[in-house]
Amino acid sequence: MDSRFEKVSALMDGELGDVRKESERMESDPELLERWDRYSLIADLMKGEDVAVPQTDLAADFDRALSEEAVYMSPSSFHKGGAAAGAKKSAAAANEESFWVRGLRKVAGFAIAASVAAVTIVGVQQYSGITPNGTISTAPMGGVAPASAEFNGTRIRNAGSADASSWSEIEHAASRGVRGQKSVSSDASARAEAAEDINEFGIMVKDHEGFRRVSGLDL
Amino acid sequence: MSDERSDEQLIDAVLNGERSAFGLLFRRYQYRIAHAVMKYVHEQADVNDVVQESFIKAYRALPDFRGSSSFYSWIYRIAINCAKNFAVSHGSRAVNSFDVDAPETESYDSSGKLTDTDSPEALLSTRQLKRKVDDTLASMPEELRTALVLRQVEGKSYDEIAAAVGCPVGTVRSRIFRAREILVKAVSPFMEHV
Known part of the structure; x- marks a missing residue:
């Protein structure tokens, strides 16, 4: 007889020491899971329970659904799993690691995006008529300038027809459009994306108030 | 009950990051829960859906499970509620007029007779x-x-x-x-x- 099944039998009776290790091993071994199923059914029948044996592999469907659920994490699980020490990783520890790795990637992504944006703004200021103090000159550069142009949704008239108030309007629009509006929308989309990633990780963290789902903005 | 010690160990493992341990609880009780659900829901595919929904709800609520009753009694009540809700939302007349809130009553209908919702x-x-x-x-x-x-x-x-x-x-x-x-x-x- 297969001694692996003897451990399944002991686990069923609550007589096995390392439940986490055995259930983790069973997860990847269909034979062990099948044994657990059959021992369970036999137990029900011996106790005279009413049972219905599904015609489909209901447990496999459930395992798929369960895999999309959050993993519960208590402070002790960070130590018990041993994953951080480089031992075989539990699913929870793998999630923890991927969380930090992906977090760093996101920070790196922001840094690169910010650098590109800064270079672009400087470039535009240097070569497209935006002065260092943020004002826009719409004077034609080697060609005929249009009477007006669309800039981030704000119509800007040609410098030739601009009066003092319209220059102020243009400066304000440019400042809001290039710096404010752009950075706000970037920040909002990044936060939404980060929250989406956190949900994807699906981590339930235990603190003094009990388990709670970690949201993107909590971290 | 004989399974309680093992159930407690598995629940503890789940709450400490071993999600797959909940799959073992599902596998242990799926046959009994499916039988209970069949009293309210008749199509096999619907029974499967309700059983799965019940266990997912139980998984999400697991931190609230205090162990004052057995895990089976707890999941049984969740499953019966899910089955009743399903039956009501689908216009089924299979819902009994009284509340079933204990596993011991699962084999009886409102008249106290054994139900025969199982197929021959x-x-x-x-x-x-x-x-x-x-x-x-x-x-x-x-x-x-x-x-x-x-x-x-x-x-x-x-x-x-x-x-x-x-x-x-x-x-x-x-x-x-x-x-x-x-x-x-x-x-x-x-x-x-x-």
Whole structure:
């Protein structure tokens, strides 16, 4: 007889020491899971329970659904799993690691995006008529300038027809459009994306108030 | 009940990051829960959906499970509520007029009679399985049968069984395992997917 099944039998009776290790091993071994199923059914029948044996592999469907659920994490699980020490990783520890790795990637992504944006703004200021103090000159550069142009949704008239108030309007629009509006929308989309990633990780963290789902903005 | 210690261990594992342990709880109780749900929901595919929904709800609420009742009683109540809601939302008349909130009442309808919502084929199959288990138990070596019955039916621990029959705990563990293996071989021909 297969001694692996003897451990399944002991686990069923609550007589096995390392439940986490055995259930983790069973997860990847269909034979062990099948044994657990059959021992369970036999137990029900011996106790005279009413049972219905599904015609489909209901447990496999459930395992798929369960895999999309959050993993519960208590402070002790960070130590018990041993994953951080480089031992075989539990699913929870793998999630923890991927969380930090992906977090760093996101920070790196922001840094690169910010650098590109800064270079672009400087470039535009240097070569497209935006002065260092943020004002826009719409004077034609080697060609005929249009009477007006669309800039981030704000119509800007040609410098030739601009009066003092319209220059102020243009400066304000440019400042809001290039710096404010752009950075706000970037920040909002990044936060939404980060929250989406956190949900994807699906981590339930235990603190003094009990388990709670970690949201993107909590971290 | 004999499964409570094992259930507690599995729940503890789930709450400490081992999600797959909840899959074992599902596998342990799926047959009983499916039978309970079938009293309210008749299509096999719907039964499967309700059983799955019940366990997912239980998983999400697991930190609220205080252990004042057994895990089975808890999941049973969740499943019955899910089944009733399903039946109501689908216009089924299968919902009994009284609340079923304890596993002990699962075999009776509002008039107190045994329900016959199971298909004749399903009942036959279950009866065959039960008879096969009984016959196989009766024919297996006595020391194996005694160990398994004390464990599975009486709910004794390995230590208690060892003390009762006068043998080492390791021997008890081995006997229970061998008895289960004999039963698995006996019932396997009756089961397609289990």
